[in-house]
Amino acid sequence: MAPKTPQWRGLADEIAREIAAGTAGYRPGDQLPQIRDLVAQGKGSKTTILAAYKALEAEGLVSMIRGHGTKVRKRPPHQIRRHQQRYVWEKKLAGGPAEDRQNNGVVEMDTGLDHDQVECHATFSVIPADAELSERFGVDVGTLMLHRHYWHSTPGDPTALSLIDSYLIHEVAARNPDLLDSSKEPWPGGTHHQLSTIGIEIDRIDDGIRTRLATQAEARKLGIPVGSAVILLGKTSVSTDGDVVEYSHVVLPGERTELRYSVPLERWPQ
Amino acid sequence: MAPKTPQWRGLADEIAREIAAGTAGYRPGDQLPQIRDLVAQGKGSKTTILAAYKALEAEGLVSMIRGHGTKVRKRPPHQIRRHQQRYVWEKKLAGGPAEDRQNNGVVEMDTGLDHDQVECHATFSVIPADAELSERFGVDVGTLMLHRHYWHSTPGDPTALSLIDSYLIHEVAARNPDLLDSSKEPWPGGTHHQLSTIGIEIDRIDDGIRTRLATQAEARKLGIPVGSAVILLGKTSVSTDGDVVEYSHVVLPGERTELRYSVPLERWPQ
DNA sequence: GAGTGGTCTAGACCACTGT
DNA sequence: CAGTGGTCTAGACCACTCC
Structure with missing residues (x-):
């Protein structure tokens, strides 16, 4: 009955926690590890890492720019x-x-x-x-x-x-x-x-x-x-x-x- | 300057048009072609087709149920x-x-x-x-x-x-x-x-x-x-x-x- | 168990951003 | 041009639904 979580979801949740906690490297404006690096670290294949990053982007936590990188978003004023x-x-x-x-x-x-x-x-x-x-x-x-x-x-x-x-x-x-x-x-x-x-x-x-x-x-x-x-x-x-x-x-x-x-x-x- | 569209987006748009037009097989409640079939028809790899279907689901046009199939959604009453x-x-x-x-x-x-x-x-x-x-x-x-x-x-x-x-x-x-x-x-x-x-x-x-x-x-x-x-x-x-x-x-x-x-x-x- | 979507891999190649 | 995300493939294997 345990609701098993996909690997990409687990990774996304892990990063989301770091961002919420304000860990160094995960503060607003900081650049997230590159997809290729995480692949090299054995965190998963490129597709998997990308799925995790995409999920974080959809949740408004990070912004991905092709050719530039993935950064933690600054909270825009309400x-x-x-x-x-x-x-x-x-x-x-x-x-x-x-x-x-x-x-x-x-x-x-x-x-x-x-x-x-x-x-x-x-x-x-x-x-x-x-x-x-x-x-x-x-x-x-x-x-x-x-x-x-x-x-x-x-x-x-x-x-x-x-x-x-x-x-x-x-x-x-x-x-x-x-x-x-x-x-x-x-x-x-x-x-x-x-x-x-x-x-x-x-x-x-x-x-x-x-x-x-x-x-x-x-x-x-x-x-x-x-x-x-x-x-x-x-x-x-x-x-x-x-x-x-x-x-x-x-x-x-x-x-x-x-x-x-x-x-x-x-x-x-x- | 031409805004090139990815293959998955093109496929999703094509299906969305069929649904909007009410083509046979694309009416509310109808089951969409299975992913494996479209792969066999050379419409793309499984990942690509799946991306198209996921996009349609996010847009609320179809509903995907694992083990069951992908169906055109009936518009729920407003x-x-x-x-x-x-x-x-x-x-x-x-x-x-x-x-x-x-x-x-x-x-x-x-x-x-x-x-x-x-x-x-x-x-x-x-x-x-x-x-x-x-x-x-x-x-x-x-x-x-x-x-x-x-x-x-x-x-x-x-x-x-x-x-x-x-x-x-x-x-x-x-x-x-x-x-x-x-x-x-x-x-x-x-x-x-x-x-x-x-x-x-x-x-x-x-x-x-x-x-x-x-x-x-x-x-x-x-x-x-x-x-x-x-x-x-x-x-x-x-x-x-x-x-x-x-x-x-x-x-x-x-x-x-x-x-x-x-x-x-x-x-x-x- | 048959059918069907979901996840994952390993790697090729494309497209955009910045220097 | 180097760096970095985006798309795509071919195929293995998993998980859920329905009979």
């Missing part, structure tokens, strides 16, 4: 996202005086980083609505949509903090030509203020949260190991007229992100 | 959890008439399944608070805690829908001895009503959402492939006195769960 608070704050900001919008970026609230510590990258395109978008917005398939792709990073580090695809109905967004211009990003005051310039007020935001393994492209951009998990956030903004006016699809690195929601409850009558 | 609505509803139920509580289980609301389609399993134990629990509840390390482990399933199917670990301060829970008795579960009216019997009203619930790869044990219990992602939900209940009175740690199968939260926004002044 990102806590309080969307509820953020949405409320963002709307208030958009409705307030212009000087507040200049000094308080929406991105900073998102990431908890300073104003000059975040770079915003944006590329816009116009695409026809596919079946999914047409259902979300309640428009015909083929309706032109403004597709805005964003990603944020810290200066000097190409690692993205999140990958965002945002969609608006093109005809609606075009009522203010500035909204079609990616060079206006980051827009002070965020999406709430953008939409307010074309007479739209957001009444409610619905978040849907799912998870799956990162694709290779996502893993590269977010700086996480392939095979690790991402959080998928679908954010639907509904106007005071009851129309879906914006939909965003956000990909977040699972291992270093926590989403928080707070649900206040009505008190029972005394 | 579970949508609206916690916000649920928390509000659950509190209202607990404050209302007893007959409502008998007829409306909290679990059913959770899973969207019928009353007689859900089995509830509960085991209770008393443990000393570790550092994490002591911080969450604001009690000393070593304080006795009531640890309640739950899992739900559909009759005849050992697959769990979720794995729940719930914690209460033992001294507090003991004010109603029924709360220490696992045979009283499932408790009509849920945790809100349980706590109301000892004079506690829940004022606010905070959800924290993270993700990571499933452990082997979780994968087995939830019926998901090892290496796939789970959603971790930490649920903190705060009483009207401002104390943390319950903390639950919920593990959900990532690939078939979606969490939804809705954030209503205050209207701008006219």
Whole structure:
């Protein structure tokens, strides 16, 4: 009945223990023994050692770079996202005086980083609505949509903090030509203020949260190991007229992100 | 610059396309060609084919069972959890008439399944608070805690829908001895009503959402492939006195769960 | 016991990173 | 170019499932 462990699992567990214990040579940034060396030491064949290293990589403990080596990963800072608070704050900001919008970026609230510590990258395109978008917005398939792709990073580090695809109905967004211009990003005051310039007020935001393994492209951009998990956030903004006016699809690195929601409850009558 | 794809990736993609297209032999429940056969057909060595199949398993498309075969997975029903609505509803139920509580289980609301389609399993134990629990509840390390482990399933199917670990301060829970008795579960009216019997009203619930790869044990219990992602939900209940009175740690199968939260926004002044 | 996936080896050769 | 991970092979043997 003993659950026998494969050799590669045993080796992976052994190394994981060393890392957890902080043994010299197994501290963050240190380079692990090379695969060839362990083979020479008789720890197993190359395939076996590689399986152990791959397991550690999938668990986020080490990072393997071809031609470079295998290193113990430094724990990246945890990102806590309080969307509820953020949405409320963002709307208030958009409705307030212009000087507040200049000094308080929406991105900073998102990431908890300073104003000059975040770079915003944006590329816009116009695409026809596919079946999914047409259902979300309640428009015909083929309706032109403004597709805005964003990603944020810290200066000097190409690692993205999140990958965002945002969609608006093109005809609606075009009522203010500035909204079609990616060079206006980051827009002070965020999406709430953008939409307010074309007479739209957001009444409610619905978040849907799912998870799956990162694709290779996502893993590269977010700086996480392939095979690790991402959080998928679908954010639907509904106007005071009851129309879906914006939909965003956000990909977040699972291992270093926590989403928080707070649900206040009505008190029972005394 | 051509991003060359390994042979195993190419094979996996080819099979994934067949599955997506619904080709005969690649429909849900169908058995995939055996590894030995593909080797005989010259599609690659056993290691290569196995890597392709493993990739498909990690992506949730197929399930491999040793000694049995590799089959195309049936898409399990997607579970949508609206916690916000649920928390509000659950509190209202607990404050209302007893007959409502008998007829409306909290679990059913959770899973969207019928009353007689859900089995509830509960085991209770008393443990000393570790550092994490002591911080969450604001009690000393070593304080006795009531640890309640739950899992739900559909009759005849050992697959769990979720794995729940719930914690209460033992001294507090003991004010109603029924709360220490696992045979009283499932408790009509849920945790809100349980706590109301000892004079506690829940004022606010905070959800924290993270993700990571499933452990082997979780994968087995939830019926998901090892290496796939789970959603971790930490649920903190705060009483009207401002104390943390319950903390639950919920593990959900990532690939078939979606969490939804809705954030209503205050209207701008006219 | 037949069938089928899982682990392991020993070694060839490829592809990327850095000097 | 040297160093280091990634892919692939051919085949032996193990472990689990189902009959």
